Amino acid sequence: MVLDPHRWLELRRFRPLYESGAMSLREIAKETGLNRRTVCKYLKDPASAAPPKREGAGRRHRRVVDEVAPLIDAMLRSEVLLKASVVHERLVQDYAVTINYQRVKLYLQEARPRIAEELGIAPGELAGMHRRFEVVPGAQAQVDWGDEGKVLAHVGVPKVYSFHMTLSYSRDPFCCFTTAQDLATFFDCHRQAFAHFGGVPMSIVYDRTKTVVRRHVAPGQAVPLHPEAVAFAGHYDFDIDVLAAYRPQGKGRVERQVGIVRDHVLAGRAFSSVEEMNAAFAAWVPLRRAKVHGTHGEIIGRRAARDHTALRPLPKSPYVVTQRYLRHVGKDCLVAFDANLYSVPARKVRPRQLVEIRATKSQVTLHSTVADASGQTLLAVHPRAVGRGARIVDEAHWDGLPTGVGRRVTTGNELPSPRRGRAPQAGSGPLQALLNRSAAASVEVGRRPLSVYDELTGTRPFTTNAPTKEAR
The missing domain is CATH 1.10.10 (Arc Repressor Mutant, subunit A)
Structure with missing residues (x-):
């Protein structure tokens, strides 16, 4: 019993x-x-x-994940840092296994240390590890920004940035220096890099910069790309590869190049312009290409020749990146953009109307949001202002507005004209003298002591209890 x-x-x-x-x-x-x-x-x-055991209590409950555990263990033995999402995806696609993702994730938490111990990897060594990958010639490039600080502060340039692109196969570098990181500058640096390499790689790796990604999303969700980045990539025929958040190892080749350029090109030198900095990098490139790279063990220039040959050709016409914004028209027919003012035709707009601004690196065009009878939206074209506080105005845009010419102004001894329908008042009395500003100073005003007002109102004069000199 x-x-x-x-x-x-x-x-x-x-x-x-x-x-x-x-x-x-x-x-x-x-x-x-x-x-x-x-x-x-x-x-x-x-x-x-000990308490009595129930019948069947010694038998272990069999989990669904136990049926595919040998497959998961085999995947971990080939790559111990394989992500749970990748393992789940391969189980579903390659083996047609219907299993919950969370069950795979929980199993990996207990299986990964065990497989790492079998492979001779200490538990502490798993943290900070990443898998090295190699690519074929022309397959990939990596892009990153560098902050060079106040290198040109002595000539009035507050900050300088460095744009870097590295071919992943050969580690062939490109760098150019800019004073801004806006959308137009970012992709203008791409065009310079493509011209430097003589072609376009099949894919480019980016971090989650705002010029490529419209907004940040949770891990595992699709990253919304900037429409201009998508259009630029489509024109030059390359794929955009966005890294996961906080994963700088995914573009370690270009991360390393930022430091190398800073040490070999900028350190210990003084420059007076961005052009001088770009010339210094161009002079250093042959020295870099003549070195043997420590990872692939080949001369960078020889490996770069194979890399350049495999690149895709440049398109016949370049793609001009345009920044697009919506702004209101002021009552003075001016539109504010980037701390500057640009005029639009007064006959084609109204106050507070929304217009679209399309800005390139050198030009600003203003468009109506609704096409006219002929299907046109263009309102004005201006050169892009340099700096802040500029006013770019086409005088023809103000045709038809009041100019202020002929406006009557009263000055000196001239009296204001009488209103229509009233006869002018004759005489030179005190009122007429007050109307004449030049004679107002000569009007005499009667003066009387304050005691007169006390007598008229019947009030006692204001006195104090302070003793007088005679009382003292």
């Missing part, structure tokens, strides 16, 4: 009383309502110190 666990716990309370002799087996059986033999069995047998 197997005792119920609840009855066993109740019987266990009487063990100290039985061992001390305070209660007999008969008394305990009467108290618990159990058979005396049952009480004797569980109180005298040392094995009864």
Whole structure:
């Protein structure tokens, strides 16, 4: 007979009383309502110190993930840092296994340390590890920004940035220096890099910069790309590869290049312009290409020749990146953009109307959001202002507006003209003198002491209790 666990716990309370002799087996059986033999069995047998096991309690419940555990272990033995999302995806696609992603994730938490121990990897070594990958010629390039600080502050340039692109196969570098990181500058640097390499790689790796990614999303969700970045990539026929957040190892080749250029090109030198900095990099490139790279063990220039040959050709016409914004028209027919003002035709707009600004690196065009009868939206074209606080105005845009010419102004001894319908008042009395500003200063005003007003109002004059000189 197997005792119920609840009855066993109740019987266990009487063990100290039985061992001390305070209660007999008969008394305990009467108290618990159990058979005396049952009480004797569980109180005298040392094995009864543990609760009785239910039937089937020793059998381990088989999980769904246990059926595919050998497959998961084999994947981890080939790559111990394989992500749970990748493992789940391969189980579903390659093996048609229907399993919940969370079950795979929980299994990897217990299986990864075990497989790492089999492979001779210490548990602490898993943190900070990443898988090295190699690509074929022309397959990939990596892009990154560098902040060079106040290198040109002595000539009035507050900040300088460095744009870097590195071919992943050969580590062939490109760098140019700019004073801005806006959309037009970012992709203008791309065009310079493509001209430097003589072609376009099949894919380019970026981090989550705002010139490529419209907004940040949670891990595992599709990254929304900037429409101008998509259009630029489509024109030059390359794929955009956006890294996961906080994963700089994914573009380690270009990350390393930022430091190398800073040490070999900029360190210990003084420059007076961005052009001088770009010329210094161009002079250093042959030296870099003549070196043997420490990772692939070949001369960078020889490997770069194979890389350049495999690049895709440049398109016949370059793609001009345009920044697009919506702005309101002011009552003065001016539109504010980038801390500057640009004019639009007064006859084609109205105050507070929304217009679209399309800005390139050198030009600003203003468009109506609704096409006219001929299907045109263009309102004005201006050169892009340099700096802040500029006013770019086409005088023809103000045709038809009041100019202020012929506006009558009263000055000096000239009196204002009488209103229409009223006869002019003759005479030279005090009122007429007040109307004449030049004679207003000569009008005499009567003066009288304040005691006169006290007598008229019947009030007592204001006195103080302070003693006078005579009283002293």
